[in-house]
Amino acid sequence: METVEVGLGQDSYRITVEASVLERTGELIEAKLGSVSGAVITDTNVDELYGKELLSSLEKNGHDFLKLVVEPGEASKSPEVAENLYEKLAETGLNRDSVIVAFGGGVVGDLAGFVGSTFLRGLRVVQIPTTLLAQVDSSVGGKTAVNLPQGKNLVGSFHQPETVIIDPEVLSTLAPADIRSGLGEILKYGLIRDRSFFDRVIESSEIFRQAEDHEELEGIIARCCEVKAEVVQEDELDFGVRRILNFGHTLGHGIEAAAGYGGIKHGEAVIWGMIGESWISWDRGYLDEAVFSNLVEALTDFNLPSLPTDLPKEELLDYVGRDKKVKQGAINSVLIQDQPGNVVVEEVSEKEIAEAWNFLRELEV
Amino acid sequence: METVEVGLGQDSYRITVEASVLERTGELIEAKLGSVSGAVITDTNVDELYGKELLSSLEKNGHDFLKLVVEPGEASKSPEVAENLYEKLAETGLNRDSVIVAFGGGVVGDLAGFVGSTFLRGLRVVQIPTTLLAQVDSSVGGKTAVNLPQGKNLVGSFHQPETVIIDPEVLSTLAPADIRSGLGEILKYGLIRDRSFFDRVIESSEIFRQAEDHEELEGIIARCCEVKAEVVQEDELDFGVRRILNFGHTLGHGIEAAAGYGGIKHGEAVIWGMIGESWISWDRGYLDEAVFSNLVEALTDFNLPSLPTDLPKEELLDYVGRDKKVKQGAINSVLIQDQPGNVVVEEVSEKEIAEAWNFLRELEV
Numbered sequence: 001m002e003t004v005e006v007g008l009g010q011d012s013y014r015i016t017v018e019a020s021v022l023e024r025t026g027e028l029i030e031a032k033l034g035s036v037s038g039a040v041i042t043d044t045n046v047d048e049l050y051g052k053e054l055l056s057s058l059e060k061n062g063h064d065f066l067k068l069v070v071e072p073g074e075a076s077k078s079p080e081v082a083e084n085l086y087e088k089l090a091e092t093g094l095n096r097d098s099v100i101v102a103f104g105g106g107v108v109g110d111l112a113g114f115v116g117s118t119f120l121r122g123l124r125v126v127q128i129p130t131t132l133l134a135q136v137d138s139s140v141g142g143k144t145a146v147n148l149p150q151g152k153n154l155v156g157s158f159h160q161p162e163t164v165i166i167d168p169e170v171l172s173t174l175a176p177a178d179i180r181s182g183l184g185e186i187l188k189y190g191l192i193r194d195r196s197f198f199d200r201v202i203e204s205s206e207i208f209r210q211a212e213d214h215e216e217l218e219g220i221i222a223r224c225c226e227v228k229a230e231v232v233q234e235d236e237l238d239f240g241v242r243r244i245l246n247f248g249h250t251l252g253h254g255i256e257a258a259a260g261y262g263g264i265k266h267g268e269a270v271i272w273g274m275i276g277e278s279w280i281s282w283d284r285g286y287l288d289e290a291v292f293s294n295l296v297e298a299l300t301d302f303n304l305p306s307l308p309t310d311l312p313k314e315e316l317l318d319y320v321g322r323d324k325k326v327k328q329g330a331i332n333s334v335l336i337q338d339q340p341g342n343v344v345v346e347e348v349s350e351k352e353i354a355e356a357w358n359f360l361r362e363l364e365v
Numbered sequence: 366m367e368t369v370e371v372g373l374g375q376d377s378y379r380i381t382v383e384a385s386v387l388e389r390t391g392e393l394i395e396a397k398l399g400s401v402s403g404a405v406i407t408d409t410n411v412d413e414l415y416g417k418e419l420l421s422s423l424e425k426n427g428h429d430f431l432k433l434v435v436e437p438g439e440a441s442k443s444p445e446v447a448e449n450l451y452e453k454l455a456e457t458g459l460n461r462d463s464v465i466v467a468f469g470g471g472v473v474g475d476l477a478g479f480v481g482s483t484f485l486r487g488l489r490v491v492q493i494p495t496t497l498l499a500q501v502d503s504s505v506g507g508k509t510a511v512n513l514p515q516g517k518n519l520v521g522s523f524h525q526p527e528t529v530i531i532d533p534e535v536l537s538t539l540a541p542a543d544i545r546s547g548l549g550e551i552l553k554y555g556l557i558r559d560r561s562f563f564d565r566v567i568e569s570s571e572i573f574r575q576a577e578d579h580e581e582l583e584g585i586i587a588r589c590c591e592v593k594a595e596v597v598q599e600d601e602l603d604f605g606v607r608r609i610l611n612f613g614h615t616l617g618h619g620i621e622a623a624a625g626y627g628g629i630k631h632g633e634a635v636i637w638g639m640i641g642e643s644w645i646s647w648d649r650g651y652l653d654e655a656v657f658s659n660l661v662e663a664l665t666d667f668n669l670p671s672l673p674t675d676l677p678k679e680e681l682l683d684y685v686g687r688d689k690k691v692k693q694g695a696i697n698s699v700l701i702q703d704q705p706g707n708v709v710v711e712e713v714s715e716k717e718i719a720e721a722w723n724f725l726r727e728l729e730v
Contacts, residue, residue, distance in 0.1 A: 079448045083513075086444070090515035096604075118483065121508065121521045121603075143486065148448075150455035156486045157522065238486075239461075 002222035006140065006229040008236060011160040015140060015229075017222045019214035022053055022128075022167040026061030029099070029126060032163050037064035038099035038123070039089060041112035043072040046104045046130050049173055054103060054128070065101065066092055070111070077107050077147050079155065085115045099124045099162070105131035106138040106266070110156070113144030117159030127161045131174060132182025132208065133267050135166045136189070136224035141232040141242075151322065152253075158237055164225075168217040171208070177265050179208045180302050184248070184267030186220065187299065188274060189227040192244045192334065195341035197223055202298050243345045247334035248274035250348070251356060254320035259308045268304055275299050275363070276356035280348060281335040283355065295340065300363065309361045316357055317350055367587035371505065371594040373601060376525040380505060380594070382587045384579035387418055387493075387532040391426030394464075394491060397528050402429035403464035403488070404454060406477035408437040411469045411495050414538055419468060419493070430466065431457055435476070442472050442512050444520065450480045464489045464527070470496035471503040471631070475521070478509030482524030492526040495535045497547025497573070498632050501554070501589035504529050506597040506607075516687065517618075523602055529590075533582040536573070542630050544573045545667055549613070549632030551585065552664065553639060554592040557609045557699065560706035562588055567663050608710045612699035613639030615713070616721060619685035624673045633669055640664050640728070641721035645713060646700040648720065660705065665728065674726045681722055682715055 001018040016028060029036065040058070042051060047069050058065050068088055070076040089098075100116030100123050102109045109127055116125035129139035145156030171179070183205060190198025201220060207213045228245065235242040252273025256264060264272075275296055282292040320331060333348040366383040381393060394401065405423070407416060412434050423430050433453055435441040454463075465488050467477030474492055481490035494504035510521030536544070548570060555563025566585060572578045593610065600607040617638025621629060629637075640661055647657040685696060698713040 079444065079451070083444045086513055086520050087515060090513050090519050118520050118522055120519060121510070121523055145486070148451055148455050150452060154455050154485060155451050155483050157483055158486055 002218045004222055004225045004229055006160070007233050008142075008160055011142070013161055013163050015164040015166065015222070015225045017135075017166040017168065017218045017225070019169045019218065020167060021165055022050060022170065023057050025054055025128065025165055026057040026059070026063055028163065028165055029058070029063060029101075030061045033099060033124065033126075035062045036097070036099045038066075038094060038101065039092070040065050040067045040101040040103050041070065041085065041108060041115065042067065042103040043070050043076065043105075043108050045072045046108070050103075050130065050170060054101075058101075070108070072104075072107070074107055074147070077111050077145070079146055079148070082111060082115050082146050085111075086119055089115070089119050094119070094123070096120050096123065099126060101126045101128060102139075102161075103128045103130065104134070105129065106134045109134050109138050110143070110145045110153070113142075113159060113161070114146055114156055117144050117157040122159065125159060125161045127164045129164070129166060130170045131178055132171055132221075133178070133185055135168070135171075135221050136182060137185045137228065139164050139166070140225050140228045142236070143238075152257075166221060166225075168214055168221060171217070172212075176303070177268065177305070180271070180304070181265035181267030183208060183302060184270040184274070186224055188245075188247050188270060189224050191274065191295075191336065191340045192247050192343045193227050193231070193341060194223075195339060197227075198298075198340050202301075205302070243332065244334050244343050246332075247336075247343060248272075248277055250320060250331065250333040251276040251353060254316045254353070255307065255311075257319040258311050258316045263308065264305060271299055271302065271304060272307060272360055276353075276360050277333050278336055279356045279359045280333065280352050281337065283352065284335065286335055286337045286344075291339065295336075296363070307360055313354055313357060317353060320353055321350070367583045369587055369590045369594055371525070372598050373525055376507070378526055378528050380529040380531065380587070380590045382500075382531045382533065382583045382590070384534045384583065385532060386530055387415060387535065388422050390419055390493065390530055391422040391424070391428055393528065393530055394423070394428060394466075395426045398464060398489065400427045401462070401464045401489075403431075403459060403466065404457070405430050405432045405466040405468050406435070406450065406473060406480065407432065407468040408435050408441065408470075408473050410437045411473070415468075415495065415535060419466075423466075435473070437469075437472070439472055439512070442476050442510070444511055444513070447476060447480050447511050450476075451484055454480070454484050459484070459488070461485050461488065464491060466491045466493060467504075467526075468493045468495065469499070470494065471499045474499050474503050475508070475510045475518070478507075478524060478526070479511055479521055482509050482522040487524065490524060490526045492529045494529070494531060496539060496543055497536055497586075498543070498550055500531045500533070500536075500586050501547060502550045502593065504531070505590050505593045507601070508603075517622075531586060531590075533579055533586060536582070537577075541668075542633065542670070545636070545669070546630035546632030548573060548667060549635040549639070551589055553610075553612050553635065554589045556639065556660075556701065556705045557612050557708045558592050558595070558706060559588075560704060562592075563663075563705050567666075570667070608697065609699050609708050611697075612708060613637075613642055615685060615696065615698040616641040616718060619681045619718070620672065620676075622684040623676050623681045628673065629670055636664055636667065636669060637672060637725055641718075641725050642698055643701055644721045644724045645698065645717050646702065648717065649700065651700055651702045651709075656704065660701075661728070672725055678719055678722060682718060685718055686715070
């Protein structure tokens with residue numbers, strides 16, 4: 001078992017990473033919040049695999065939860081689905097003491113977190129992420145969101161959970177693409193903040209395919225949460241250093257959007273994005289040739305799905321620009337300086353993005 | 366001119382109360398936030414009367430605002446209208462530095478405040494309330510909300526504004542019922558916290574009908590904001606003393622809901638509610654007969670619209686219970702103890718609510 005403390009004053013909380021912790025969920029929630037009632041929000045996939053186990057653990061510990069199940073997939077992260085959940089919560093008479101348990105991947109975590117942060121002006125939320133991506137990224141840090149037709153995550157809140165409970169055993173039922181997607185974000189933590197961690201993950205990446213060496217898995221997931229917690233502690237509301245968490249995401253979001261959501265997994269797009277943004281770092285002379293080549297070699301060694309290379313460059317640039325226009329007013333990117341583990345956030349030009357895209361298209365993987 | 370400082374640490378802000386301050390809005394926003402861009406959210410009534418004046422003041426000071434206009438009335442305080450606003454904000458490319466100006470009564474303040482607090486995970490919001498009710502109540506304290514079919518204000522956030530700008534001159538265009546509605550909340554502040562203020566308002570209530578003695582109006586509005594600020598400072602998230610602001614609202618909400626929203630103004634229902642809840646205080650022996658009679662006499666002297674006395678008691682109780690069930694789990698009420706200005710929050714029974722309702726029905730006004 002590993003635990004990580006996220007230190008945010010009154011909003012501080014603990015992340016518990018432990019194989020089979022799912023069956024102890026009721027116990028952990030009781031230790032933190034006492035006997036509570038509320039709603040578990042999950043999707044049909046997760047519900048089918050693990051719903052019974054979770055609910056029975058909650059029940060065993062005297063909690064009283066109703067279960068609300070949404071369709072899996074990005075389409076559920078919408079204002080309409082949120083409204084539907086609000087109405088169900090209102091009908092079942094939740095009150096301000098109630099607790100929302102977000103049980104699923106990133107979509108469920110963001111959606112249930114948002115609903116929890118706004119129903120009755122904010123309930124307490126417990127995050128139980130069930131994908132590798134959600135375990136190492138979206139469940140930690142308090143960002144919640146729903147999408148608009150105009151872009152992803154345009155509506156949301158900062159609402160820290162009461163606690164985060166992570167069970168690496170649930171990874172055994174994930175598809176290889178979902179494992180790769182999580183790996184993208186895991187490698188990112190190494191590249192922005194901890195070079196030796198990057199090397200460790202590259203060496204032991206096989207364990208993610210089997211999800212059997214629980215101790216090593218727990219260690220790697222906990223280290224990711226720790227790095228994310230450090231960054232979030234320095235900049236909870238994302239006006240400064242938290243931006244380094246976007247490494248690979250400027251180009252990655254563009255690739256994801258242009259491929260059509262679902263066309264490529266988020267973390268896979270981020271791996272491509274990290275290669276492209278490393279290219280910009282190299283092109284600017286921030287990285288020397290040998291370091292850059294090693295990086296490309298390491299990052300392409302994951303059976304990544306092919307890029308949609310027929311994608312018109314204009315469309316990609318349009319997506320990259322749109323995302324940033326709404327969010328910051330300029331195209332900013334995270335660049336590696338000197339060595340993996342050391343990054344800067346700088347404005348990049350459309351030309352650099354286009355050239356990085358050309359580099360990716362011509363890359364042999 | 367009067368100013369009130371709301372002390373909430375990093376979230377502190379100033380309320381400016383000044384006749385004709387509307388034409389200085391651009392200047393005040395510049396002094397606080399610098400030159401900014403964003404969106405003014407208002408309704409068609411307010412827009413027609415004062416839209417031009419506000420926008421020209423913003424423009425004169427180098428701000429760049431687009432205007433979004435909703436229909437007047439409670440129906441606009443919905444998740445659907447919020448979503449519509451989100452999409453317009455996304456289409457016009459607002460970014461995280463943008464500012465939302467909420468320009469209107471309580472509906473606009475709550476709706477625009479909610480949209481502002483959730484678009485891009487939270488923009489800065491300026492409140493410019495244009496009804497007496499909004500000026501003394503909803504624009505101060507950071508509560509934002511939209512309604513669900515299951516009840517009012519079930520979805521929302523706590524999001525303090527950057528500043529609140531109050532122009533008593535705009536009151537001259539309000540209907541008498543809207544003035545009375547504001548008076549309900551004004552009298553409430555006296556009754557929960559400041560007896561001499563209650564007496565002062567009772568004596569000078571005529572000024573609200575003319576809205577001409579600006580100095581006295583500014584003074585009364587500022588005192589309300591001050592009392593509300595004191596209470597909010599002690600309990601920003603409404604888990605304790607902030608509940609005293611609900612004086613008159615337990616029964617008042619029931620009357621409002623049972624009469625059908627719009628059937629009676631919020632603050633008018635609150636005046637009825639305060640009389641009823643004072644009756645419970647008297648019935649419990651918290652208030653002696655003479656004090657209670659004086660209170661009833663003072664509160665019924667406002668040409669209040671008749672109560673919907675044909676309202677089935679069961680329906681009223683159902684509304685009172687529903688409101689409380691969702692929000693707190695028990696029917697709590699604010700009761701006056703000994704003297705106006707001194708209150709306690711206590712659980713009340715359905716029987717007491719029903720008897721208070723009987724008292725109101727038989728009251729000759």
